[in-house]
Amino acid sequence: MGHGQDALLLVRAELCDRLAALTRAGSRLGAAEFTARVGAIRTFAAAYGLTPVVRLAQALERAIADSDSSDVRACPTALYLARLQDAIGCETVDDRTSEALIASVSVRLGA
Numbered sequence: 001m002g003h004g005q006d007a008l009l010l011v012r013a014e015l016c017d018r019l020a021a022l023t024r025a026g027s028r029l030g031a032a033e034f035t036a037r038v039g040a041i042r043t044f045a046a047a048y049g050l051t052p053v054v055r056l057a058q059a060l061e062r063a064i065a066d067s068d069s070s071d072v073r074a075c076p077t078a079l080y081l082a083r084l085q086d087a088i089g090c091e092t093v094d095d096r097t098s099e100a101l102i103a104s105v106s107v108r109l110g111a
Helices: 003-028 031-047 051-066 077-089 095-110
Strands: none
Touching: 003 031, 003 077, 031 051, 031 077, 051 077, 051 095, 077 095
């Protein structure tokens, strides 16, 4: 494995750790703190070009803001968090992949 691949594995591991911590703490956090943690994941992913993670985090941030509540449970965060996990492991990091992952959330919301 090359140094670049090793570094990307470390980045993905860090993102998985952050996402796991967010998932565990989720319902105990207010909307502002939850959104801040999602923003930290988004910023970290953006620094390494992981576009699907960035786009899903942005979508989750918008969904929380649109829920118009200080209670994170008013937003379907579990759907977004599951797709974020998928995005972290995605080998393809382009906009088409991002759109597909976001569409999968939309389909589940509409079901």
